[in-house]
Amino acid sequence: MTRRSTLFGALVVLVTAAMTAYALSAIAEDDRRTSRATAAETTSLAQIEKGPRILFRHTGTDADYGHVGAVALDDPGGARAVTDLSCDRVYAQARSISCLATERGVVSRYRATDLAISEPGEAWQEVGGADLPGMPSRTRISPDGRLVSSTVFVNGDSYMVSGFSTRTVIRRIDGKSYGDLEKFTLVIDGRRVAPVDRNIWGITFAEDDRTFYATVATGGRTHLARGDLEARRLTTIADRVECPSLSPDGTRIAFKEADEDGTRWTPAVLDLATGRRTVLAGETHSVDDQIEWLDDDTVLYGLARDGEAVSDVWALDTSASATPRVLVPEASSPAVLR
Template identity: 50%
Template sequence: MTDLQEEHHVPSAVRWRFLAVVTAAVVGGSVFYGVSSFQDYRERSAAAPGVALETSGPPPAGGYVMFRNTASGAGYGHIGTVPLTEPGGPRRLEDTACDRIYASAAVRSCLQTTPGVMTTFSDVVLDADGNTLDSWPLPGIPSRTRVSPDGSLIASTAFVTGHSYAGTGFSTETRITGVDGTDHGNIEDFALLVDGTRVTAADRNMWGVTFSADGDTFYATAASGNATWLVRGSLSARTLTALRDGVECPSLSPDGRRIAFKKEVSGSATPHWRVAVLELDSLEEAVLGETRSVDDQIEWLDDATVLYGLPRDGAPGDSDIWSLSLAGGEPELFLEHAWSPAIVR
């Protein structure tokens, strides 16, 4: 066992805790997932509008929040935008529905589920006006997506089934694709290095990519056996180098100095994730003041504030986006009836 593994050793009973939240959907199979999701989508779409809407038009000038609308009404599940200066104001909704959305100023990545006799999943790439540029199939239920700051790279993570090593019967697949069509492939195929030694175990899993601004470097979570690591990836070298243990779903700050992530603190089979921030130069972490369990890939509002989604109590299928300052204080409601935020400037 490496020094990194010893520092944050995880009991074997919770080896796959990072996937526990999707067990019910995956066990039922993709057909059940697609049908049930479509039924929920139809019911919520037929309900009365739950938020104020504005007439269609271009995205707000001067910076905006893009998100998945979870308010009832005809736009349930669709891409929404609100100005950064007025997140609680009327929202602009687009025709495209997504399970998860992320965006740069020029490009969006929209993970979709298409129900049918055989439910399918896809990553649809859109331009700034919402026009489809490209799309490709996903191997399973959509989970996470990120776009590089310059809009040239897209990462997507899906839950997949059938890997014999996974005791629960499922695992993850994360791919990075260039908007120009370059396929960097499944990052599970990159060389995973822990304390200078290559990890070749069959149960390697990677998820939660976040991109640096240099066009080559990215960060992600890697897992094998009883350990999870924050890894720094290189597209050109096709390597993943472990930096430290216990970091899930990293998100790089706009200034490139910090990683926000979800930190598992329960030590049991039922996960509880706290919001934490890691200084990249010192690898020192600070757990922030949100005490509820946050199962999300955190977004940065600015270099001092993070955003994340939480399910709305008593309202299955609905969620809110909350903000939290690195300086301390209580979480604040940032955007009601919304999920999967992306800050676009």
């Protein structure tokens, strides 16, 4: 064998080894991202409600798909309780639960249902609700469980050539509605405006039952707005913020930041005092969800598995380059209850 043949053979071996290593690495990464983890055994809701927990929408491809479930906060990958309540979106706070659901029929209808938990382990009781004008998108409840928001997709707005726009309403659970937030006074960059193409979505509430934050979109731009329920006013305070979520300590907003094309979203955190934003670049997949806070340093979000109907709840530390991990398999729409 000539020296040239020997070198060529060695090169082939090296290239083959490199390609094999790359393929194995890609497979490992794909397995990490899609997560073949399945939900563990089930337990009773009364058992889960004895302590802090995560409420979510079960996404396993079984008879309980779409039903509300719960896991213990200290064992999120462990045994889960699955209820009879079926929701497209769910959220909970204190002893209140919001369920947005589609009632399918010849003509589909949409409904927001408010439920209350009188004591841990006891049956959830329906205490209020409202018909929705479109497909469920987002829901949130204030920290004390008294206010609830719902965002839906609608069509038919005169300024829309195609696609959907949104409607967002804030109500007191089992009481007064503040109505469509598009009717609130809107202040953008210090100037009062009334654009016909405004869309508002993704509510998150402060502690005082008056202040909230929302995304306002108009003229091709998205803004973070601070809302005042009593003054019926929205005032923008930052740009390029979608689906905000206020941290437990009230100092930061977690959100999804769109790329220039508006087709991919990356989790990010905004410091309300300084305006400094941290993009959580460790998550390389597009996150089209309203983020939830697990604690002051960790966020949660739902992420669909590639090519599947199943999604998982992922956890990500708020440092810029942290690595995401599956926290609750076969789940979406998480809410942390302490």
